[in-house]
Each structure stands twice: as C-alpha cells, then as structure tokens.
Amino acid sequence: xxxxxxxxxxxxxxxxxxxxxxxxxxxxxxxxxxxxxxxxxxxxxxxxxxxxxxxxxxxxxxxxxxxxxxxxxxxxxxxxxxxxxxxxxxxxxxxxxxxxxxxxxxxxxxxxxxxxxxxxxxxxxxxxxxxxxxxxxxxxxxxxxxxxxxxxxxxxxxxxxxxxxxxxxxxxxxxxxxxxxxxxxxxxxxxxxxxxxxxxxxxxxxxxxxxxxxxxxxxxxxxxxxxxxxxxxxxxxxxxxxxxxxxxxxxxxxxxxxxxxxxxxxxxxxxxxxxxxxxxxxxxxxxxxxxxxxxxxxxxxxxxxxxxxxxxxxxxxxxxxxxxxxxxxxxxxxxxxxxxxxxxxxxxxxxxxxxxxxxxxxxxxxxxxxxxxxxxxxxxxxxxxxxxxxxxxxxxxxxxxxxxxxxxxxxxxxxxxxxxxxxxxxxxxxxxxxxxxxxxxxxxxxxxxxxxxxxxxxxxxxxxxxx
Ligand SMILES: [Zn+2]
Numbered sequence: 370x371x372x373x374x375x376x377x378x379x380x381x382x383x384x385x386x387x388x389x390x391x392x393x394x395x396x397x398x399x400x401x402x403x404x405x406x407x408x409x410x411x412x413x414x415x416x417x418x419x420x421x422x423x424x425x426x427x428x429x430x431x432x433x434x435x436x437x438x439x440x441x442x443x444x445x446x447x448x449x450x451x452x453x454x455x456x457x458x459x460x461x462x463x464x465x466x467x468x469x470x471x472x473x474x475x476x477x478x479x480x481x482x483x484x485x486x487x488x489x490x491x492x493x494x495x496x497x498x499x500x501x502x503x504x505x506x507x508x509x510x511x512x513x514x515x516x517x518x519x520x521x522x523x524x525x526x527x528x529x530x531x532x533x534x535x536x537x538x539x540x541x542x543x544x545x546x547x548x549x550x551x552x553x554x555x556x557x558x559x560x561x562x563x564x565x566x567x568x569x570x571x572x573x574x575x576x577x578x579x580x581x582x583x584x585x586x587x588x589x590x591x592x593x594x595x596x597x598x599x600x601x602x603x604x605x606x607x608x609x610x611x612x613x614x615x616x617x618x619x620x621x622x623x624x625x626x627x628x629x630x631x632x633x634x635x636x637x638x639x640x641x642x643x644x645x646x647x648x649x650x651x652x653x654x655x656x657x658x659x660x661x662x663x664x665x666x667x668x669x670x671x672x673x674x675x676x677x678x679x680x681x682x683x684x685x686x687x688x689x690x691x692x693x694x695x696x697x698x699x700x701x702x703x704x705x706x707x708x709x710x711x712x713x714x715x716x717x718x719x720x721x722x723x724x725x726x727x728x729x730x731x732x733x734x735x736x737x738x739x740x741x742x743x744x745x746x747x748x749x750x751x752x753x754x755x756x757x758x759x760x761x762x763x764x765x766x767x768x769x770x771x772x773x774x775x776x777x778x779x780x781x782x783x784x785x786x787x788x789x790x791x792x793x794x795x796x797x798x799x800x801x802x803x804x805x806x807x808x809x810x811x812x813x814x815x816x817x818x819x820x821x822x823x824x825x826x827x828x829x830x831x832x833x834x835x836x
Contacts, residue, residue: 372398373791374420375757376408377427379771382747383731387724389771395431396420397753400791405747422793428761429785430771432727433746434494434754435700436734439601439638439659439688442498443469443477443505445484446816448692450825452832457607457668462539464825465693470543471822474506479811481510484698485517486808489800491699491781494519494754494789495734495744497601497636497659497688500526500574502544503554511562514569518794518802520754522738523562524574524601525555527589529582540580548585552592559596568790572634575602578624579613590629599634599739601659605647606639607670622650631656634739638688639664640678641671648674652682657737660729662706663697664690672714675707675729676721686734687726699781704730708776723776753791759783 373396380393382405395405396416404412417423444465451464472480488496498521501507507525514521529548531540559571573589575581581589581602593600605611605621614620621643625631631650636657640647651658660675678685687707689698704726711721735745744754758775760766762783765774787795794802820826 371421371791372396372419373422373424373753373788373793374413374416375424375426375431375755376413377425378429378431378757378760380405380431380747381727381772383433383727384746384748385732393431395747395755397755397788397791400753402747402749402751402753404749424757424786426757428759430758430760430775431747432756432758432775433731433744434756434787434789435492435730436686436738436745437488437493437496437689437698437700438636438657438686438734438737439661439690440484440488440496440498440698441691442481442484442510443472443501444480444691444693445487445698446476446480446692446812446819448696450816450820450829451693453667457670458539458609460668460693465691466541466544468819468823468825469502470541471819472502472504474504474509476815476819477501477505478509478513479808479815480505481513482803482808483812484692485513485519486800486803486805487698489517489519489787489795489803490784490798491701492756492758492784492787493698493700494756494787495521495738495740497522497572497738498524498574499601499603499638500524500576502526502528503546503550504543507554507558508561511558511565511569515565516802517800518568518789518792520568520744520789522570522572522599523558524572525551525558526574526576527551527555527585528576528580529585530580548582548588551585552588555592559598563596563598570599572599572601575600577603578610583628586628586630599636600630601636601638604637604640605642606665607668608642611642620644620647622647625656626650636686636737638690639670639673641665641673643674643678645677648678648681648683651678655684657684657686659686659688659737660707661688661690661695662710663703664688664694666706666710667694667696672710674714676711676715679725679729684733684737685729686737687730697781700730701775701779701781701783704776723772726776727772753788755788756784757786759785
C-alpha cells in the first residue's frame with residue numbers, strides 16, 4: 370500500500386479538541402494515518418522523501434471523510450420520479466414501494482452505482498444502508514461497493530408484515546418477504562460479504578416497527594448477538610408512528626427495550642417524535658440515532674430534538690436518506706440543513722454550531738456505527754479516510770473561518786480528492802473506480818423501464834409536463 374503526504378491548507382482533525390491547523394500536513398502509510406501537524410514540523414522533510422505520492426492541498430481544507438448513517442442505495446433511481454409534495458405514508462404506498470416493487474437485480478445494481486458515485490464525489494467515505502429487499506440483488510450491490518472503494522455497511526431488509534404504523538394492507542405484496550427467507554439471506558450475505566477488504570459489513574435492516582412481526586423482532590435480536598452484527602430501523606419518523614406506539618401502550622424506546630433492541634451498533638433513523646424519556650434511554654444504552662433533516666423537512670415529518678439528544682449524550686450521526694426524500698446524497702448540504710433547522714427549532718442561533726454539524730457528520734456517525742476507534746477523525750493510528758475540499762472557488766472566498774465556509778458556503782461538489790483506507794479514490798473531482806458516463810446512461814434507461822413496469826409512465830407525463 371502506498372504512502373501519501375498531503376500538505377498545505379487547513380487540517381480539521383475533528384479529534385475532540387475543536388482545533389484547526391493552518392498550513393498543516395497529514396502523512397498516510399499502510400492505509401493508516403501515521404502523522405499529522407504543522408507543515409514546519411521537521412518530520413515533513415523526511416515524509417516528502419519517503420512518500421510514494423505528495424498531494425498539494427494549499428487552498429484546500431482537509432477533514433475526515435463523511436459518514437452517512439442512513440442511506441437508501443436503491444432509491445437513487447427514483448430521484449425526481451416521485452411527486453415532491455406528498456406526506457410520507459402516501460409517498461411510500463403510492464409511489465416509492467410501487468416502483469421499488471418492480472425492481473430487478475440490474476435496477477438494484479445501477480441504482481447503487483449512481484448513489485455510490487454521488488457519495489464518493491461529495492466526500493462520503495462510509496455509509497450505513499437502510500436495507501435491501503432480495504429483489505434488488507444483494508450480491509450485485511455489494512460488488513459495486515467493493516469495486517468502488519467506499520466503506521459500506523449493507524443491511525438485509527426484514528419486512529414480513531403488510532402494515533405501516535396502525536394502517537393495514539398498505540405495503541404492496543411485492544415488498545413483503547417471508548421472515549424465514551429474510552433470516553436465511555442475512556446469514557448467507559453475512560458469510561459472503563462481512564469483512565470483505567476490511568470495508569464491507571452486513572447488518573439487519575428492520576423496516577419499521579409496524580412492518581415486522583414479533584417473532585422476527587425476537588429472532589433479529591438473537592441473530593445480531595450471534596453474528597456480532599448491528600441493527601438499523603426507521604423509528605418515530607412521523608406523528609402516525611407515535612399513535613402506533615400509543616395504541617400498544619408504549620413509546621419508541623419502550624418498544625425497543627422490550628424487544629432487546631437497544632445498545633451499541635443499534636442505529637435508528639429519524640427519531641423525530643422523541644420525548645425526554647426516549648432520549649434518556651437512548652443515551653444510557655449507547656443507542657445511535659441517524660438524523661435526516663432534509664428528508665424530515667421535505668416530507669413535513671417534524672424536527673428531531675437533536676440539540677437535546679447531543680446534550681444528553683446520545684450518539685447522533687447524520688443521514689441523507691433517499692433519492693426522492695432529500696433529494697441528494699450530499700453530506701455538506703445536509704450539515705447546513707441540520708445546523709439551520711436546529712437554530713430555527715430553538716429560535717436561537719446558538720441552537721446548533723458549525724462544530725456540532727461537522728462532528729455529527731464524521732465522528733458522531735462513527736460512534737453510532739461502533740467504528741469510532743477506526744474512523745471518523747484524523748488521528749494517528751486510525752484508518753486513512755480523508756477528504757480534501759477545494760477552496761479555490763468563488764463561494765468560499767475570502768477565507769477567514771474555514772469551518773464556517775464548509776458548513777454554510779460549500780457544497781459536496783467542492784470536494785476535490787477522496788482517500789479511503791489510504792488509497793486515492795477521487796482525484797481532482799474524478800471518481801477513479803467507477804465509469805461515470807456508463808452509470809448516467811444506465812440510470813436513464815433503468816428509470817424509464819421502472820416507470821413503465823410500475824404503470825407510472827402516463828401519470829408521470831401528466832404530472833411533470835414531459836410532452
Ligand atoms: Zn429511510
């Protein structure tokens with residue numbers, strides 16, 4: 370494995386000290402961070418000599434790669450294919466699940482390729498996928514992740530009931546799977562993909578509390594123990610979810626506690642409708658939250674009490690969610706949304722700082738995933754997952770406060786280079802491991818095919834004036 374010296378620019382290690390190193394450097398060897406500091410360090414001369422590659426990062430900012438804790442790889446193909454202005458349950462029932470219900474393996478592979486391409490291009494180096502139906506083709510998607518060089522946790526979706534919240538029969542049959550088959554596929558995929566290249570892992574992706582039977586919940590908790598696997602699920606996303614818990618005489622945290630689903634490497638997406646007790650229990654058990662502000666805003670779901678969660682010590686990560694609910698897999702834009710949303714929730718500009726935003730997008734996500742000893746910050750001995758953000762662009766000039774510029778002025782497309790496991794994956798805004806043009810072509814073709822199979826072509830033409 371090559372050694373790389375990145376020198377010049379600002380280094381923001383996100384190591385708990387909230388410091389920015391001006392004129393910094395970072396030296397990577399054997400896939401890990403071996404040294405970092407000020408460029409006038411006497412060791413830099415040695416590193417210049419020994420490095421296989423020297424990357425000039427003057428006019429740039431160097432940070433840890435972003436960790437997206439809630440992504441739907443299979444929804445990238447549905448971007449702009451779902452009407453923008455409808456609430457979550459209708460959005461799922463009439464559109465997302467109808468279209469995903471006709472996917473085949475090739476659709477799954479192409480959607481994942483497009484999503485991973487965008488994540489890499491915008492500086493995401495690690496992600497947690499919410500869960501695949503077997504019809505998306507787990508192997509094809511995992512192969513994309515392996516080839517691309519990104520770090521990814523793929524989840525096998527568990528959904529064996531037709532309900533969402535208290536409503537019955539709203540999930541199309543094409544999206545339901547037999548519980549036994551889910552468990553079998555999880556075991557097989559875990560055997561085949563967990564630990565591949567030290568970058569891939571396989572978790573259990575429970576869909577929602579109302580879409581999983583009690584027997585399958587019970588088995589999931591046991592499976593996770595046996596395989597030392599994580600679990601992720603959508604939780605308390607919309608008000609209807611709370612009605613569901615109330616009708617069963619419980620709360621989101623009470624529901625999970627009873628099913629032995631709290632603890633480390635348990636990551637729940639959204640958690641918008643949380644009360645103080647839910648927050649206290651999550652903090653006490655080390656249970657993770659994937660905060661998805663853009664998705665919550667677009668679907669009008671509500672505002673998660675993230676400031677209160679952080680104050681209580683909950684492990685909060687940031688998530689972009691899916692193609693039709695965000696509609697971008699861009700963590701820089703997501704950080705800005707997260708910061709602005711908390712400020713407005715509290716009617717207080719101190720409601721959420723730029724540091725809070727950067728931390729939940731990096732080390733916070735690593736903690737939620739149980740990977741904080743390996744990734745999430747630039748520290749000696751950690752895996753070298755590093756991004757270099759170009760600051761030679763009008764939207765971030767002049768440079769006084771680089772942190773503020775990343776959160777409020779930059780976008781993901783300002784990322785210039787991405788290094789994962791000490792390997793350059795994006796160089797000068799080009800993803801080296803994926804064929805961009807081919808992915809764009811395939812995405813258009815597959816999208817047309819999905820619309821046609823789902824019987825949505827005509828509705829689309831009418832809705833979006835595509836004459
Ligand atoms: Zn989601």
